[in-house]
Amino acid sequence: DAGVIQSPRHEVTEMGQEVTLRCKPISGHNSLFWYRQTMMRGLELLIYFNNNVPIDDSGMPEDRFSAKMPNASFSTLKIQPSEPRDSAVYFCASSQGTGGYIQYFGAGTRLSVL
Amino acid sequence: GESVGLHLPTLSVQEGDNSIINCAYSNSASDYFIWYKQESGKGPQFIIDIRSNMDKRQGQRVTVLLNKTVKHLSLQIAATQPGDSAVYFCAETYTGNQFYFGTGTSLTVIP
Numbered sequence: 661d662a663g664v665i666q667s668p669r670h671e672v673t674e675m676g677q678e679v680t681l682r683c684k685p686i687s688g689h690n691s692l693f694w695y696r697q698t699m700m701r702g703l704e705l706l707i708y709f710n711n712n713v714p715i716d717d718s719g720m721p722e723d724r725f726s727a728k729m730p731n732a733s734f735s736t737l738k739i740q741p742s743e744p745r746d747s748a749v750y751f752c753a754s755s756q757g758t759g760g761y762i763q764y765f766g767a768g769t770r771l772s773v774l
Numbered sequence: 775g776e777s778v779g780l781h782l783p784t785l786s787v788q789e790g791d792n793s794i795i796n797c798a799y800s801n802s803a804s805d806y807f808i809w810y811k812q813e814s815g816k817g818p819q820f821i822i823d824i825r826s827n828m829d830k831r832q833g834q835r836v837t838v839l840l841n842k843t844v845k846h847l848s849l850q851i852a853a854t855q856p857g858d859s860a861v862y863f864c865a866e867t868y869t870g871n872q873f874y875f876g877t878g879t880s881l882t883v884i885p
Contacts, residue, residue: 664817702875702876702877702878703818703863703875705872705873708872716872751817751818753817760805760806760825760867760870762808762820762823763808763820763865763873764820765810765817765818765819766817767816767817768816768817
């Protein structure tokens, strides 16, 4: 099993630019999660999907952030426009479903907004 | 001004010794717990889990203990090895889907 696959691994961009992070969950998993990790705030849940439907986006910082899951094997997290304070490591995780299942994490995307 | 980050508890142990990492969780209704290991530059990796109907669970070289009375979780690593050096997170859930992660403990194994 390839695990959760995220791309790119590193992204460096300038303030104001659009950034798109990508995630391919583990095949057969029907829940997908986007997290952000920073030294200041630790690991924060941004949004999660069940069966491709967004369930809870209360962790999304503001309207500049959006996430989509057009099908069971792909999700994107978009930041437009990006700001320096968005610099962080963004993780995607997937699990088999609800009711307390192990979440498996990707390797993350390290985003630097200059 | 000075930036303030999370204060990460640290633990240093000699190679071969046993390690105990502690976690206080916040919600008495939490019914499922996971320990994750995160190495530098990598994503959190599942180590072991435990449900609230159990007090103890053992894996390979690792044991998780759950004390619901005081809302405390611990991870014991036997015969700690240099490869165990990482940040360890406990995660709790009561919704079945949304996990809440602790701030983590940094473990350093001294060869």
